[in-house]
Amino acid sequence: MIKVENLTKRFGEITAADGVSFEVNSGEILGLLGPNGAGKTTTINMLVGVQQPDSGKIELDGVGNPLDKDVRKLIGNAPQSLAIYEDLTAEENLRFFGRLYGITGKNLNVRVKWALSFSGLTERKNDKAKTYSGGMKRRLNLACALIHDPPFLLLDEPTVGVDPQSRNHIFESIEKLHSDGRTIIYTTHYMEEAQRLCDRVAIIDKGKILALDTVNGLLDSYGGLSVINVKLESLPEKPLPVDGNVDGNNLRIETEKPLEELAKLSGSGLKFLELSVDRADLETVFLNLTGRRLRDR
């Protein structure tokens, strides 16, 4: 488990993290969703021990603070900026970082082989990283974070600048890591990623966590009403079974429970020409919480 209590970090006048608190359960993926400059990377940097918080407390699974280098061994970090040596090959990068974690001999060979296979880079293992596509570099960046087999994984926007194929590969890799039981913190400003991958999502903006829950929980609490739009073949003579606005043959229903409303409509014998349900998403949640869109800036 990762436990963060009231983390604060200031850079001059700017407060990058303002009393950030959360807990990540073992084997869980927690998403930090927020726009650029929200404080996600600063939070990650404090979590991995490369930046010291002005105040607050971090504890990993009861073993201590990541400022201690023995605790840091338990963390794998894939930073937002590509932390690989582009003039080294994939294998050389992995061997180098593996050796820094004290992995040697046969064990190192096994780990390097696993990481290459995991990132889909076995075929290109002897090519310099600078010859890779953006997606391949991202996968190598992730593989380097995993070379020492850490139970805690911090992934800071791991799909930035990645083609759809590599993005999918990264998603599948993260899902596999999740199923292996690793505890993961995943920062992103893409709500689709958070919705697909994360068990729980923390909405962060201006250094503060505004809300933290499961995706459905956030939608229920902050998403607002779902909208059902129906185009009817003809208007019924008797009253409609649901509350809604009628405009010609068009019916618009705003509801907290769209499934129940749809069941009522279908049981009424009405004939539909068109039907759509617009459900709230995390973008709406963010908009409702901050008054801004995720990618306004």
Add this chain to the structure above:
Amino acid sequence: MKSLFVMAYKDLKLLWRDRAGLFFVIGFPFLMAILFGSIFSSSGGRVSGIRVAVADEDSTATSIALTEELEKSDAIRLYPMGREDAVDKVRKGKVSAYLIIEEGFGELGAFAMFGDSGDKKFEVGMDPSRTAEAGYLRGLLTKAMFSMMHNRIATPDSMLSFIREQKKELEASSELEDEQSKLLLDYFDKTEYFLENIDSSVYSQGGFSMDNDGIEIESVERQRDNEPRSGFDITFPTGILWGLLACAASFAVSMVQERTRGTYLRLKLAPVSLAQILGGKGLACFISCISVSAALIIVGYFVFGVNIGSLGMLILAVICSGLCFVGIMMGISVLGKTEQAVGGAGWGILLIMAMFGGGMIPLAFMPSWMLTISHISPIKWGILALEGAIWRGFSFTEMLLPLGVLLGFGIVSFVIGIFVLSRYDN
């Protein structure tokens, strides 16, 4: 400790793969040392041959024999061309002198130079300021003429042919009085009889030869204590310092690359201390410095004859210079936050250090005011320490000053670098 070597190995591998960086670390210093060493060595007072433009307007066997005789000497280089070109080249300073062999020279033969000035049939022209070379050329021409003359009388047959030619000319001439003419003809007859009857081996024992002028010049090597024996003694230490400069600049840029590209973050996350991270970078820089210095010293010694006065002192000088530039590398690496800033500012500072420290103008040729300024440059002290070990003949006590200054520069710069870096980190 192992992490230190792992990181140093990685940095050396990265340097090896950076072809442009590698050129500045190893190629450029060699280029400097060899190119300028060759220039300084070839301008050390040795005459490589007087360049003479030759216009042979006579083109007879005799005129060709003269040029061939001149070409036998290493001290002269002939460039055949027309009269006008030859004069023009001297005027423009492209050759030292011209020699015009006029038509009719062949008829006068080997005795051309002994006639009246109007009859000589050859002309030599030279810049009047080249007095030493003029004397030198006069000697070479005289020697060539004497050699040709000697060839005419070297055997009884050639002498006989010569005497008979002279007899015919005398008989045909009406310029002399009869009595004088008869006297000479009588002399020629007796000489002819002498040449017809003398054993050629007895004849050849006498006479003289221009090939052996009886003057032997012994080669006496000048004793050179505490002064460079060749230009390479000066340029190889300078080349080493250029190599160290390039090492410091390359590793400073690689240091800032680590910060800007995110690998520094990953290194900090790894279970290694900041001291180990910086130590690894410093170790790689130090190994590069030592390798470049060793390569230059080995090539200088075995190929270019750089004499090493004291190997022990040289090793000390190389180690202290290397440590100094590791410190400078650390200081430079925090001059900016981007590779461009550090690369630009770093090279700028290093070039100024080189300019005033003897990296561009050798210390031995510096004016006194520049020598005074040079004290602030570690390049100066590095060159001084290396030269002290190579040719200045420094004692250990004399070496202490440059070595101490080098270490001082290194330590101060390293501490400044660490201080600023830790501020960046926070």
